[in-house]
Amino acid sequence: MSFMRALAHHLIIGCLILLSGAAVADARLARPRHQTELTASASPQSQALPPKPERGNEPQEGATILKEKTEVVTVTVTVTDPDNRPVTGLGRQHFEVFDDKVKQEIGYFRDEDVPLSLGIVFDVSGSMQGKIDRARDALKAFIQTSHREDDFFLITFNEQPRLVAEFTDSSTLVGKLDLVTPHGNTALIDAVYLGLEKAAQGHHRKRALLLISDGQDNASRYSFGNLRQLLKESDTQIYCIGISEQEIDIPARRLRQAGRLALEEIAQITGGKAFFPRSAEEMEVIISRLAVELRHQYSLGYVPTGVQRDGKWHRIKVRIDPSYGPSCGPNCGLPPVTVRAKEGYYAVP
Numbered sequence: 001m002s003f004m005r006a007l008a009h010h011l012i013i014g015c016l017i018l019l020s021g022a023a024v025a026d027a028r029l030a031r032p033r034h035q036t037e038l039t040a041s042a043s044p045q046s047q048a049l050p051p052k053p054e055r056g057n058e059p060q061e062g063a064t065i066l067k068e069k070t071e072v073v074t075v076t077v078t079v080t081d082p083d084n085r086p087v088t089g090l091g092r093q094h095f096e097v098f099d100d101k102v103k104q105e106i107g108y109f110r111d112e113d114v115p116l117s118l119g120i121v122f123d124v125s126g127s128m129q130g131k132i133d134r135a136r137d138a139l140k141a142f143i144q145t146s147h148r149e150d151d152f153f154l155i156t157f158n159e160q161p162r163l164v165a166e167f168t169d170s171s172t173l174v175g176k177l178d179l180v181t182p183h184g185n186t187a188l189i190d191a192v193y194l195g196l197e198k199a200a201q202g203h204h205r206k207r208a209l210l211l212i213s214d215g216q217d218n219a220s221r222y223s224f225g226n227l228r229q230l231l232k233e234s235d236t237q238i239y240c241i242g243i244s245e246q247e248i249d250i251p252a253r254r255l256r257q258a259g260r261l262a263l264e265e266i267a268q269i270t271g272g273k274a275f276f277p278r279s280a281e282e283m284e285v286i287i288s289r290l291a292v293e294l295r296h297q298y299s300l301g302y303v304p305t306g307v308q309r310d311g312k313w314h315r316i317k318v319r320i321d322p323s324y325g326p327s328c329g330p331n332c333g334l335p336p337v338t339v340r341a342k343e344g345y346y347a348v349p
Helices: 002-030 132-143 170-177 188-199 224-233 250-270 280-295
Strands: 073-080 095-099 102-104 108-110 116-123 151-157 161-168 206-213 237-242 298-302 313-320 338-340 344-346
Touching: 073 095, 073 313, 095 298, 116 132, 116 188, 132 170, 132 206, 132 280, 151 170, 151 188, 161 170, 161 188, 188 206, 188 224, 206 250, 224 250, 224 344, 237 250, 237 280, 313 338
Parallel strands: 116 151, 116 206, 206 237
Antiparallel strands: 073 298, 073 338, 095 102, 095 313, 108 298, 151 161, 313 344
């Protein structure tokens, strides 16, 4: 009898060891991914957002974090004249770059037209009723001007964002636009979050988002503070086209103004631009101008010197060298210009 009890005792201990080993293996398999990884692609109709942060502006573990590698900081720069037309033909010697007010040596410079990965973030919420046709026509006109090597993805959003087309050609994307109808609430912030994550997976080094919306939001899980943080961490330019009507009552005007301010800030942080056409004719002009601008940008790169790689936010300032500007005399040949670039980056050690 004592032998049987001893045998049973050993069998029980063996089973417990096996079960504990399996639990450890499962835990290793289920551990969260490192923060710098991107969420795996789901099916086009069910692309999921990263988990919402519980508090503050920092996404929790598992969310997408896009940090600038500080060995080389690259900056996409747009230079426009007083009529908002791109200024082309500038060289490395025309530019100055400052990192936290410390002047940097530009080690990399490029100004040729290169293909890009472009994400379309398209508002199909109920607030776009009566505006959807204008928005769709604008997007079709823009896509027709694309580079033959550009690739696109399309995200539509109402109460939640959906990845409708994943890195395809322009003609396929246009076909998807005819299937959208506006309804439901508006999760604009969540849609931009998803767009930034998807853009980071683009096939080309140059990446941008085109956001078409009225700027209103009433359904997002993320706050604008959360989005602002991710915009600072991203290396994707965002251009916004605000579609709105001339509302009469005061509450509607306030909503329109709040939406406009949100779109302007989203674009400004990333070095893009927000446009607010008031007519079909003005929309055509803006679309043409935007298409030309994306084809005529400068890419600058530098290795930061004289600044600490402390993980903190570093402000970037790009300007035209004053010796080549209007102050250098009538023979300079360079008109007053506006320079746009992303506002800064996080200096990862």
